[in-house]
Amino acid sequence: MVPVTPPSSAEFAILGAGVAGLACASQLHAAGRSVQLFDKGRRPGGRVATRRLEGGLEFDHGAQYFTARHPEFQHWLKPRLAAGLVAEWSGRLVSLSRGVITPEPSPTTRYVGVPGMSALAAALAGGLPIHLADRVTRVERREGQWWLLAEEAGLCGPYRHLVCALPAPQGIDLLQEHPVEFLPEMQAVTLAPCWALMLHLARPLPVDYAGAFVADSPLRWIASNSSKPGRPASECWVLHAGPEWSQATFDEPPATIDSWLRDALWEAVGCAPQDVLASSSQRWKYAIPPSPLSERFLADETLHVSVCGDWCGGPRVEGAFLSGWELGRQLVSR
Ligand SMILES: Cc1cc2nc3c(=O)[nH]c(=O)nc-3n(C[C@H](O)[C@H](O)[C@H](O)COP(=O)(O)OP(=O)(O)OC[C@H]3O[C@@H](n4cnc5c(N)ncnc54)[C@H](O)[C@@H]3O)c2cc1C
Structure with a gap:
């Protein structure tokens, strides 16, 4: 702090x-x-x-990871990588549509803050x-x-x-x-909104990937927070809804969003509803600029x-x- x-x-x-x-x-x-x-x-x-939920578990509920393609950003990053303040996240990412998985065609190098994105x-x-x-x-x-x-x-x-x-x-x-x-x-x-849902599951989600870009769903992105370096092993997932869905549901109560996005997760992943130990939603009013x-x-x-x-x-x-x-x-x- x-x-x-x-x-x-x-x-x-x-x-x-x-x-x-x-x-x-x-x-x-x-x-x-x-x-x-x-x-x-x-x-x-x-x-x-990075947001702390009841029980002390922390979630990256905003930016999930970052890239470093520009030489000046790479130059700034290098000593922070060496110091362990940021690290590469090599979790397997896929595309997901109603349970159908497509591997990422050309994986990118992705970085995260350690032990949370706020470390960046x-x-x-x-x-x-x-x-x-x-x-x-x-x-x-x-x-x-x-x-x-x-x-x-x-x-x-x-x-x-x-x-x-x-x-x-x-x-x-x-x-x-x-x-x-x-x-x-x-x-x-303009900046598009985004609903984020943080879930602490009782058992591992039955998937073999660390994150997915989701299509044909209210969700746009899901990620295992625990798969990132320096995080505890608890089964923590972050879900992001797509911009159109987030705009259409912008004024809904968080409890309703929580329920809808959980259902969207089970459908996208293709599994039965799982036991949830804790959850919390966050509404980002200004999340991503579609046309900078x-x-x-x-x-x-x-x-x-x-x-x-x-x-x-x-x-x-x-x-x-x-x-x-x-x-x-x-x-x-x-
Ligand atoms: C849900 C979500 C997922 C994302 N995923 C990714 C991702 O995976 N990878 C990626 O690279 N990027 C991602 N992004 C985008 C990334 O987070 C942003 O592009 C970046 O952090 C923007 O930084 P910024 O400094 O421009 O703006 P901000 O981070 O918005 O900073 C603006 C600051 O201004 C402060 N502020 C606003 N109004 C006032 C005021 N009146 N007085 C005082 N302070 C004020 C705010 O508190 C804030 O700290 C995501 C964003 C969101 C919300």
């Missing part, structure tokens, strides 16, 4: 301590520039998250000043400087430059009252405000990292 530090004035205020905000802050911090991160979550990481965020967050568990509700511009209004800390600032590393709709909420030149581009971006922008970040040089995130040049963890990383480098060079 990163200690909560009170927000201070700095050259850069970065809203959002997900992968994009952390990557951007890392670049600035390493170059000796002063930054202050803000996040409404209790831990950094945003959608790279912790690795990025080390040494950065992050003000957690406080939602920023308003940003104001006074005499050429940015000021923020946070629910707990109140008025914070001043900051010379503002970075919004938030899902586009949340960034728009804060920026829309300012004449920011890239607002129309942000407004064109081609630009890695957007910047308004007049107002000294920039935005980054997986919806810029993304999607996914690697895209979020590269978005924040490139924005950070550009800000350092100015």
Whole structure:
């Protein structure tokens, strides 16, 4: 857990301590520039998250794994792999449709945080000043400087430059009252929702794979959390519903979602209902951007405000990292 530090004035205020905000802050911090991160979550990481259920079992209920195809991300990853903060996940993945299994045609190298996905965020967050568990509700511009209004800390600032590393709709909420030149581009971006269900089963699911991309089902993805490196051997599964199904059921109560997704699991896998020891669902309002922008970040040089995130040049963890990383480098060079 990163200690909560009170927000201070700095050259850069970065809203959002997900992968994009952390990557951007890392670049600035390493170059000796002063930054202050803000996040409404209790831990950094945003959608790279690990949730603890009753009984202490932990589940990766957001991002399941990440790829590292770009040389700069590979370069950042190498020492973290050596330190054991992240590891390769070599579990067998398949495609699944109503019990019919198709092997993955060309397996990709996949990585996970150890002992949970949130370890990736912790690795990025080390040494950065992050003000957690406080939602920023308003940003104001006074005499050429940015000021923020946070629910707990109140008025914070001043900051010379503002970075919004938030899902586009949340960034728009804060920026829309300012004449920011890239607002129309942000407004064109959507992020699809996702229902996630975490299940602790009494006995092993009768399958010989660690995860599956699911078709012809409310589900899009299932994974054995326990098959990832550094996790306890308990039979823990994470289920993700598809975007259309998640949108259509967005306002249903979690207990209903729990029941529907369990049934979808038994049908997809082709087995009888199994005993469940514990379960919990989570609704991600902004999960995945179906059509990210081609630009890695957007910047308004007049107002000294920039935005980054997986919806810029993304999607996914690697895209979020590269978005924040490139924005950070550009800000350092100015
Ligand atoms: C269910 C699910 C499954 C996924 N699976 C994968 C996968 O397998 N592989 C993969 O690579 N990617 C996956 N992704 C996508 C991946 O998690 C994201 O692309 C990436 O984490 C986005 O990072 P980000 O920094 O752009 O945004 P976020 O992680 O969303 O970070 C934004 C941060 O801003 C904070 N925030 C928002 N509003 C405010 C406010 N007003 N004040 C203060 N703080 C605020 C939030 O708390 C959050 O921490 C998945 C995502 C979800 C939800």
